[in-house]
Amino acid sequence: MADYEERVKLVKEQLRLAIYFAREFMDVLGKEKALEIIEKAWIKYGADNWKGRLQGVPPEDILKVMGEWFKAQEKVRSELKVVEATPERLSIEFTRCPQYDVCQEMGVPEICQKYCDSDYGAATLINPKLKMIRDKELAYGADLCNHCWVMEE
Structure with a gap:
């Protein structure tokens, strides 16, 4: 598997076009409206990725x-x-994030913030009882991202 720097290069190629679209949306629609739309798209994208695996x-x-x-x-x-x-709880931590590194390098860290924010909505789309809990995010200046999923009864 690729080392971290190779992953960043791969993610940059995967996100490059989306970032260009995002910049245009922000220019035309205004930053707030564009980021609202971008977050909705990230939610659907994240849920679809997991639904395929699940x-x-x-x-x-x-x-x-x-x-x-x-x-x-x-x-x-x-x-x-x-x-x-x-089976009741899954907790993970990331000390680095290629998506954040790419968005930051391309001058749009707020795009990655919406990527992170979308995890909550994506969890609910995967299963209405699946809840995402997090209080640290690299994209918002923390030293790591902590993700925790729990299945409510």
């Missing part, structure tokens, strides 16, 4: 399967740490 998984196994996916990623991504992975 297709056919019963609700009670969602966190288990997500935990297995992150544990596999942890082996090849030094910036990722799985803190807790149980």
Whole structure:
């Protein structure tokens, strides 16, 4: 698997066109309205990504399967740490974020902030009982991102 710098290059290619669109939206629609639209798009994108990985998984196994996916990623991504992975709770931490690094480099860190903000809405679209909890985000100046998902009863 690619090291972090290679991942940043890959993410930059993946995000480049979207960032150009985002800049135009902000110029034409105004920053606030554009960021609102961008966050909605990120929510749908994030939910669709997980729904593909979780297709056919019963609700009670969602966190288990997500935990297995992150544990596999942890082996090849030094910036990722799985803190807790149980059927009831999944907690991970990122010490670096290629999406944030790319957005910051391209002068639009607020695009990544909306990417991060979208995790809450995406969780609900994956399953209405799935809740995202986080109090630290690299995109907002923290030294790490902590993600925690819990399945409400």
